[in-house]
Amino acid sequence: MAIQQQIQHTVIQSLEQLYGKAFTAKDFQINKTKPEFEGDYTIVLFSLLKPLSISSDALGNELGNHLLSHHPSLFTAFNIIKGFLNLTVTDQYWISVLSNQYNSDTFGQAQSKQKRVMVEYASPNTNKPLHLGHLRNIFLGWSIAEIHKASGYDTIKTCIVNDRGIHICKSMIAWQRFGNGDTPASTNTKGDHFVGDYYVKFNDAYKKEVDELVAGGMKKEEAEKEAPIMKATQQMLLDWEAGKPEVMQLWREMNGWVYEGFDATYKRIGSDFDKTYYESNTYLLGKETVQQGLEKNVFFKKEDGSVWIDLSADGLDEKIVQRKDGTSVYITQDIGLAQQKYDEYKIDLSIYVIGDEQNYHMKVLQLICKKLGMPYADGIYHLSYGMVELPSGKMKSREGTVVDADDLLDEMENVARQKTEELGKVKDFSPVELEELYRTLSLGALKYYLLRVDPKKKMIFNPEESIDFHGNTGPFIQYTHARIKSILRKEHGTDLTKASNSSLLPLEKALLIELENFTVVIEQACTEHDPSHLANYLYNLAKTYNSFYAEHSVMNAETEEKKQLRLFICEFTAHVIAKGMQLLGIRVPERM
RNA sequence: GGUCCCGUAGCUCAGUUGGAUAGAGCAACAGCCUUCUAAGCUGUGGGUCACACGUUCGAAUCGUGUCGGGAUCACCA
Numbered sequence: 297m298a299i300q301q302q303i304q305h306t307v308i309q310s311l312e313q314l315y316g317k318a319f320t321a322k323d324f325q326i327n328k329t330k331p332e333f334e335g336d337y338t339i340v341l342f343s344l345l346k347p348l349s350i351s352s353d354a355l356g357n358e359l360g361n362h363l364l365s366h367h368p369s370l371f372t373a374f375n376i377i378k379g380f381l382n383l384t385v386t387d388q389y390w391i392s393v394l395s396n397q398y399n400s401d402t403f404g405q406a407q408s409k410q411k412r413v414m415v416e417y418a419s420p421n422t423n424k425p426l427h428l429g430h431l432r433n434i435f436l437g438w439s440i441a442e443i444h445k446a447s448g449y450d451t452i453k454t455c456i457v458n459d460r461g462i463h464i465c466k467s468m469i470a471w472q473r474f475g476n477g478d479t480p481a482s483t484n485t486k487g488d489h490f491v492g493d494y495y496v497k498f499n500d501a502y503k504k505e506v507d508e509l510v511a512g513g514m515k516k517e518e519a520e521k522e523a524p525i526m527k528a529t530q531q532m533l534l535d536w537e538a539g540k541p542e543v544m545q546l547w548r549e550m551n552g553w554v555y556e557g558f559d560a561t562y563k564r565i566g567s568d569f570d571k572t573y574y575e576s577n578t579y580l581l582g583k584e585t586v587q588q589g590l591e592k593n594v595f596f597k598k599e600d601g602s603v604w605i606d607l608s609a610d611g612l613d614e615k616i617v618q619r620k621d622g623t624s625v626y627i628t629q630d631i632g633l634a635q636q637k638y639d640e641y642k643i644d645l646s647i648y649v650i651g652d653e654q655n656y657h658m659k660v661l662q663l664i665c666k667k668l669g670m671p672y673a674d675g676i677y678h679l680s681y682g683m684v685e686l687p688s689g690k691m692k693s694r695e696g697t698v699v700d701a702d703d704l705l706d707e708m709e710n711v712a713r714q715k716t717e718e719l720g721k722v723k724d725f726s727p728v729e730l731e732e733l734y735r736t737l738s739l740g741a742l743k744y745y746l747l748r749v750d751p752k753k754k755m756i757f758n759p760e761e762s763i764d765f766h767g768n769t770g771p772f773i774q775y776t777h778a779r780i781k782s783i784l785r786k787e788h789g790t791d792l793t794k795a796s797n798s799s800l801l802p803l804e805k806a807l808l809i810e811l812e813n814f815t816v817v818i819e820q821a822c823t824e825h826d827p828s829h830l831a832n833y834l835y836n837l838a839k840t841y842n843s844f845y846a847e848h849s850v851m852n853a854e855t856e857e858k859k860q861l862r863l864f865i866c867e868f869t870a871h872v873i874a875k876g877m878q879l880l881g882i883r884v885p886e887r888m
Numbered sequence: 889g890g891u892c893c894c895g896u897a898g899c900u901c902a903g904u905u906g907g908a909u910a911g912a913g914c915a916a917c918a919g920c921c922u923u924c925u926a927a928g929c930u931g932u933g934g935g936u937c938a939c940a941c942g943u944u945c946g947a948a949u950c951g952u953g954u955c956g957g958g959a960u961c962a963c964c965a
Contacts, residue, residue, distance in 0.1 A: 325907075327907075338908090463965085600963095602963065611890090620963070652892090652893070653960070655892060656961065680893085682893080683958085715927070753894065761899085764913090768900090
């Protein structure tokens with residue numbers, strides 16, 4: 297049990313015994329004691345004064361003494377300052393944390409909750425390569441899945457690929473017209489970039505045609521509809537829907553190129569999926585649901601045959617769920633897919649990692665599922681994240697200011713190489729080991745940069761700062777790990793019993809307090825769907841360790857007992873850093 | 889216009905189930921490598937927590953309003 301919970305229990309017990317009144321954890325607050333005061337944890341007494349009609353000094357003294365005399369192994373001292381009861385936890389308790397937890401590989405892995413969660417993330421289009429925004433999405437999705445796993449959930453990572461529609465036909469038409477039979481292989485181009493280029497070519501050609509029509513006297517609006525290339529694209533969509541063989545073949549081939557490109561990027565960033573859904577398979581889903589909804593009177597039909605739901609009672613608008621021609625709209629497909637996910641995996645929770653521009657849409661989706669009485673409705677959670685902007689403003693594909701994922705990864709790796717060479721610490725590494733290290737460091741920097749901030753906030757991506765390897769960064773934490781490992785290559789802790797009676801220096805204790813908190817942080821990151829808590833925790837842990845490292849020698853400790861104690865603290869810290877970083881999708885090197 | 893999100897140091901961000909004198913990093917300046925990795929450590933300066941009012945013993949945190957930024961309100965996906 298975590299220390300804060302233990303304190304809570306003991307306080308509730310003591311209050312019951314002292315005053316015969318039953319309190320719950322909600323009736324008072326326990327905080328970590330501020331560093332300028334003596335003590336480890338603080339009970340805020342104010343909320344208890346009225347129900348007990350007692351002064352804060354009297355309560356503090358009685359409670360403090362009671363706690364000390366009844367739990368001598370837990371508490372060693374207390375003081376009261378202005379209504380705050382500061383408790384000092386015994387060194388023996390912290391050392392026991394070390395001896396109990398250190399050896400178990402399962403520290404940081406909660407027991408199974410017997411629940412299954414599905415995390416959907418990435419969700420790319422097959423007409424554009426992945427960009428910086430996708431990276432934030434993918435890193436968040438991957439991490440939140442890992443965090444749930446560590447919290448005891450069964451997890452399924454999934455991806456819905458937007459592989460059909462008018463926009464996909466655009467790149468197909470452009471390739472037919474301008475491709476000259478080129479392929480990614482023949483041009484030595486990564487498949488997703490290859491196809492993305494034709495999407496751009498389409499837009500160029502389209503704009504040219506529109507301009508020509510306008511120059512010929514047509515109105516812009518009309519020209520945009522009448523442009524021959526657009527008409528051809530619309531025809532192609534119809535042909536696709538009709539399953540015309542040559543269109544299907546081209547579609548499959550071009551999407552295949554894109555998937556090869558995506559897979560290379562996924563592999564590079566260490567991401568994968570257990571299950572991939574394709575919109576071409578799901579876009580017709582949801583029709584039965586519409587029927588059910590009509591029968592249940594959740595939906596209603598207008599004169600023209602279109603089907604709607606009225607959400608005005610919930611503060612939203614009327615929303616269409618089926619067109620008058622009987623086809624599904626976006627929301628209907630999502631309802632259908634939600635049902636399919638549930639049918640296939642019997643999931644308890646379904647997390648959607650999607651940008652915050654879809655907040656309204658996801659709210660509607662969940663509300664409709666609820667109104668339809670779907671058992672999975674309450675388990676839907678939209679992990680909404682803000683846009684990634686550049687210091688110069690928003691990324692705009694039309695203005696060519698989109699930060700391409702592959703380019704960015706290349707650049708990050710170059711910086712990692714350059715910095716590593718400057719420091720010259722790993723000259724004995726083989727070329728393969730060096731490449732591995734550059735990848736570990738550059739990805740660590742990028743992932744940490746994108747994960748350390750609250751997902752729901754939009755963030756500024758500053759190319760120079762994100763590439764920084766100092767301060768609050770991934771490489772700082774990785775470096776701390778490598779430093780510890782360097783010590784541990786010399787010697788490991790062997791005997792903690794010798795140290796069990798020794799007293800702890802402030803920095804030793806500070807480290808143990810933070811280490812003990814690891815599982816609490818994982819749980820918090822899980823329930824709040826927010827990996828940034830974990831990222832900031834790891835940074836603070838690494839900082840504390842580095843202070844400790846600068847202040848106290850491990851190998852030349854004052855006594856053999858101290859040396860053993862510190863070796864164990866080092867191993868425990870390295871373990872927590874490695875495990876915690878893994879939950880963020882970041883690897884830690886042995887040397888750097 | 890309706891709804892939702894955001895506004896904390898020059899910059900990027902923590903801190904928000906109400907708690908003590910609001911914290912980090914970057915940038916600037918000053919120190920620390922004959923001892924375990926200086927991608928590190930220590931210190932200095934830097935704040936009207938957008939603003940106003942309210943609730944409270946106590947507000948960056950809760951409420952109302954105002955200002956500023958963003959998203960969304962399609963028979964697009």
